[in-house]
Amino acid sequence: MNRPPIPAHTVRWFCLVLLWPLLLQAAESLPSWHDGPSKNAIVTFVEAVTREGSKDFVAPAERIAVFDNDGTLWSEQSMYFQVLFAFDEARRLAPQYPEWKQKQPFKALLEGDQKTMTASGMDGVSKIVAATHTGISTEIFIANVRAWLAKARHPQKDRPYTELVYQPMLELLDYLRAKEFKPYIVSGGEVAFMRAWAPEVYGIPPEQIIGTRFVSQYQYNNGRPLILRTPRLAHNDDGPGKPESIDAIIGRRPILAFGNSDGDLQMLQWTAAGSGKRFMGLVHHTDAKREWAYDRQSKIGRLDKALDQARADGWTVVDMQAEWSRVYPSD
Amino acid sequence: MNRPPIPAHTVRWFCLVLLWPLLLQAAESLPSWHDGPSKNAIVTFVEAVTREGSKDFVAPAERIAVFDNDGTLWSEQSMYFQVLFAFDEARRLAPQYPEWKQKQPFKALLEGDQKTMTASGMDGVSKIVAATHTGISTEIFIANVRAWLAKARHPQKDRPYTELVYQPMLELLDYLRAKEFKPYIVSGGEVAFMRAWAPEVYGIPPEQIIGTRFVSQYQYNNGRPLILRTPRLAHNDDGPGKPESIDAIIGRRPILAFGNSDGDLQMLQWTAAGSGKRFMGLVHHTDAKREWAYDRQSKIGRLDKALDQARADGWTVVDMQAEWSRVYPSD
Numbered sequence: 001m002n003r004p005p006i007p008a009h010t011v012r013w014f015c016l017v018l019l020w021p022l023l024l025q026a027a028e029s030l031p032s033w034h035d036g037p038s039k040n041a042i043v044t045f046v047e048a049v050t051r052e053g054s055k056d057f058v059a060p061a062e063r064i065a066v067f068d069n070d071g072t073l074w075s076e077q078s079m080y081f082q083v084l085f086a087f088d089e090a091r092r093l094a095p096q097y098p099e100w101k102q103k104q105p106f107k108a109l110l111e112g113d114q115k116t117m118t119a120s121g122m123d124g125v126s127k128i129v130a131a132t133h134t135g136i137s138t139e140i141f142i143a144n145v146r147a148w149l150a151k152a153r154h155p156q157k158d159r160p161y162t163e164l165v166y167q168p169m170l171e172l173l174d175y176l177r178a179k180e181f182k183p184y185i186v187s188g189g190e191v192a193f194m195r196a197w198a199p200e201v202y203g204i205p206p207e208q209i210i211g212t213r214f215v216s217q218y219q220y221n222n223g224r225p226l227i228l229r230t231p232r233l234a235h236n237d238d239g240p241g242k243p244e245s246i247d248a249i250i251g252r253r254p255i256l257a258f259g260n261s262d263g264d265l266q267m268l269q270w271t272a273a274g275s276g277k278r279f280m281g282l283v284h285h286t287d288a289k290r291e292w293a294y295d296r297q298s299k300i301g302r303l304d305k306a307l308d309q310a311r312a313d314g315w316t317v318v319d320m321q322a323e324w325s326r327v328y329p330s331d
Numbered sequence: 332m333n334r335p336p337i338p339a340h341t342v343r344w345f346c347l348v349l350l351w352p353l354l355l356q357a358a359e360s361l362p363s364w365h366d367g368p369s370k371n372a373i374v375t376f377v378e379a380v381t382r383e384g385s386k387d388f389v390a391p392a393e394r395i396a397v398f399d400n401d402g403t404l405w406s407e408q409s410m411y412f413q414v415l416f417a418f419d420e421a422r423r424l425a426p427q428y429p430e431w432k433q434k435q436p437f438k439a440l441l442e443g444d445q446k447t448m449t450a451s452g453m454d455g456v457s458k459i460v461a462a463t464h465t466g467i468s469t470e471i472f473i474a475n476v477r478a479w480l481a482k483a484r485h486p487q488k489d490r491p492y493t494e495l496v497y498q499p500m501l502e503l504l505d506y507l508r509a510k511e512f513k514p515y516i517v518s519g520g521e522v523a524f525m526r527a528w529a530p531e532v533y534g535i536p537p538e539q540i541i542g543t544r545f546v547s548q549y550q551y552n553n554g555r556p557l558i559l560r561t562p563r564l565a566h567n568d569d570g571p572g573k574p575e576s577i578d579a580i581i582g583r584r585p586i587l588a589f590g591n592s593d594g595d596l597q598m599l600q601w602t603a604a605g606s607g608k609r610f611m612g613l614v615h616h617t618d619a620k621r622e623w624a625y626d627r628q629s630k631i632g633r634l635d636k637a638l639d640q641a642r643a644d645g646w647t648v649v650d651m652q653a654e655w656s657r658v659y660p661s662d
Contacts, residue, residue: 061536064538138578191579191582192582195582205392205583206581206582206583207395207538207580207581207582207583209582213579216575216578216579217571217575218571218572218574218575218597218601220597220600223600223604224604225574225597225600225601225604227574227575227578227601234565234566234579235565240548240549241549243549243556243558244547244548244549244558247469247547247558248522248544248547248565249538249580250537250538251522251523251526251537251538251540252536252537252538266549266551266556269551269554269556270549270556270558273554273555273556
């Protein structure tokens with residue numbers, strides 16, 4: 001059969017008419033998102049998988065959404081906040097460990113010797129993380145994180161860390177929950193560190209938070225059991241570790257995944273490779289004024305290969321500067 | 332102040348009057364439970380933590396309930412069903428591995444040489460489990476388990492394995508869900524093995540199933556990612572491994588725990604040690620006629636130390652023979 005092609009402007013007009021009520025509804029749900037390609041992509045996807053009778057309909061139980069944390073739900077510059085916690089915590093604990101005065105990388109940290117600290121690299125950071133995150137029970141560790149958060153302020157932004165969360169992403173979480181999605185955090189951050197504050201800040205319960213884990217050890221001391229955190233790494237929840245823990249812990253493939261860096265690439269690939277409609281999103285840090293601007297060259301949150309694949313495969317790349325009317329709740 | 336003591340029969344009468352409406356309601360919810368100490372303990376606990384205004388009230392989000400699987404939700408004799416799957420699966424796969432004809436413990440299994448098989452012990456079983464459970468993707472493994480379940484029958488009971496679940500425990504799961512509890516399986520069984528059938532049989536979704544895990548490995552083969560199961564053990568979810576994985580994966584302490592063996596002892600201790608009202612239960616296999624009778628001397632599902640602690644600490648011990656009017660759904 002030979003039909004005349006439908007003119008492009010008719011297609012565009014038709015799409016707009018169909019989308020209009022959705023966009024109005026989304027304007028209420030996602031007020032900090034400017035009308036633009038990312039918001040349209042989110043709304044179009046959510047509508048397609050949640051509308052009864054839609055050919056792309058997904059049952060509520062299967063509406064698993066996974067979010068990276070650092071750089072996706074809150075800021076991560078000029079250093080992951082968990083590492084800044086570890087540094088502050090090591091300074092707080094130093095009086096209990098006089099040997100740190102002579103022992104690197106603790107010595108450098110305590111003396112403010114940035115050159116030696118930087119030279120110690122990831123290995124040095126790991127030692128400080130282990131010293132401040134392990135050897136104690138989960139309960140005590142979580143109390144320590146909360147005590148820090150109650151007082152600490154971000155050095156450049158001069159605000160509590162928990163205020164450096166992205167308002168548009170909070171709205172997205174609410175919007176997805178209203179549409180019966182189940183949002184998970186899947187982050188390279190340590191899981192108990194996040195559980196100390198993320199349930200309150202994001203409304204995501206502890207059992208929907210997945211992260212890097214230390215080996216823990218159950219002890220039963222005369223009827224008083226405790227879970228001791230040991231310095232041995234059980235799982236590094238970064239890169240390929242993300243789909244691995246999604247498979248191990250959730251046991252379902254997400255239909256929506258949001259990240260911001262190459263550490264999220266495998267989680268997005270894994271999400272994309274499922275059958276049916278999928279949404280893959282990246283937060284692109286393009287806003288040097290309100291937040292930070294970085295991508296391919298950054299040491300923290302490098303976005304390079306994932307940006308290439310996003311462009312090639314048509315994933316959504318959120319231009320923070322152009323598409324978000326607010327970055328932080330207090331803006 | 333010196334008050335005359337209230338006579339015991341008055342106390343008993345008063346308690347009965349208070350409990351009566353609850354017991355009537357529970358008779359509908361738990362029809363396969365005879366009126367007896369276990370049912371009373373369950374109903375009294377659930378009522379105390381769920382009734383608005385109760386001094387023991389627990390918010391729905393904190394109503395985490397954990398259940399062992401083998402021997403607690405379904406039978407485990409004369410061998411864990413997952414091991415019987417592994418044996419059947421090794422026989423099915425044998426043509427692809429001609430070397431097994433000369434290699435123990437595969438040789439003994441294929442030849443039906445029970446003496447050598449038994450002599451190979453847990454090490455021999457582990458080899459057969461690893462050979463049948465790993466080296467493939469999670470998706471293929473789950474498909475294999477489902478294909479087996481569709482045809483396999485329990486050797487003594489001559490019924491599909493999924494019919495050897497305990498009717499009273501299915502009712503308990505429903506009752507708890509109706510009271511806004513969130514039930515988890517926390518089992519020594521391998522997690523993907525359980526996810527192949529437990530969501531349908533128990534109504535427990537994959538993300539609420541925790542078990543023993545193999546290390547998995549994300550692979551990206553020209554745009555087709557897969558999660559490969561490797562033979563290395565990531566976590567043994569038995570004994571102390573149970574509270575460890577509850578802490579790592581759920582991140583909240585359960586308020587109700589049910590097990591049946593010494594492998595559940597630490598999970599019950601961990602649950603008991605939380606603040607507020609708690610429920611710890613053990614299924615005691617006392618029914619040689621309808622199911623099996625075993626405890627302190629059994630190689631499978633030994634119940635010895637946990638039985639002592641249950642008696643000492645007043646945990647609920649369910650006498651299967653006396654307290655369950657039905658064992659299996661088909662009874």
